[in-house]
Amino acid sequence: MRLQSLAIWASLVSVAAIGDARGHHSFAMFDTEHPIELTGTVKEFRFVNPHSILILQVKGANGEVTEWVLEGGAPAMLVRAGMTAKSLKVGDEIIITVNPLHSGAPGGSYQPDRAKFKDGTPVAVPRD
């Protein structure tokens, strides 16, 4: 697994703060106790039910690109959290904290409030 470029945020991210994307089902497959930060390029953003899917291309230290599949809130949750189908487009470079799959496969879950563009601008802009 090429995770060399990933900064482990376990000490920085509170487990209790993670959870709003859940609801459709148990998110037990994702390791909420060891969140990681990914920096990558958006390949695809599926604004679909029951959960949105963000496919992120992450370049490792050796230059190899790994495609991460990230499951997030349903459109109904994301819209209320300030994210729409147009919030991310192909080619956007983002930094995002995710809860990785226990299996070690390149998948995880994400929260809209833990995603930002490379310039620091938050991806989600909550509605009033």
Next chain:
Amino acid sequence: MAVQPCCVGSISRAPSKHGDESMPLRTIVGACALAACVIAAPVAAAPLDESKYPPFAGQWFRIGPLQVFDAAKPKGRGQEAPLTPEYQAIYEANLADQATGGFGDDPVYRCIPEGMPRAMTLVLPMEIVVTGNTTYLLMEYLSMIRRIYTDGRDFPTDQEPSWMGYSIGKWIDEDGHGRYDVLEVETRNLKNPRTFEPSGIPMHRDAQTVIKERLYLDKTNPDKLYDEITTYDHALTRPWTVVRAMRRGHNPMWIESICAEGNVHVKIGNETYMLNGDNLLMPVKKGQQPPDLSLFKQAK
């Protein structure tokens, strides 16, 4: 078909399927002839005299955390579900499976609706529509719909079970002020699989669950709605009562929630997997084996 109010229902004790005084079951028995009480669908909405009903209509959001049935208690074992030893063991197995990345017995990841009573935990908001003979609870999440019949009918004997069950309601003027303030609801005829919440607190495999609810507005805040939910189920040692609270949405916005659209979780055999961006299977557990392909003829 237009429906005339059948008759004024009375509450009487019905033979308990649970055979236990600690789990009393009541049913609404019409005072008129049974034939007149059996109402055929479809049911037309009866005009509503709004002065007689509480302002339930509108959008309602969950108050409290996700992933719990009792909003006043922590999730998982912290819910202190009064399970029988047999069903506590089933629950422990669910927790053990989830500890390794599985779903346990939670069926919702496969887009099976939450069903009752879990649906009332409101992952997403709900709209209440009150008519003179039926109150509708329209849940945004998974597009679940509850119809609560308030026309005096009795429970049918020939209906197929469903995840939301068959609900009969009765409006009560508890304060005696000439306006209804409580909607009492009894729900039966439920279908499995269901769990109370996502960690897999189980319901009995016999699906003989009976749910009684009392819906009412806060006495001082009409923008707050309560649902007292009491569940009678053979997986429980006693009826389990929780109170769920909801807040009114003042700028309703509704978003479609069709689960089958893009679900990436699949069950093959007894294992669950996740699809990647190319719809190929990914393991979700450490060391998880691929599915059994013995029915495929492999090229040599």
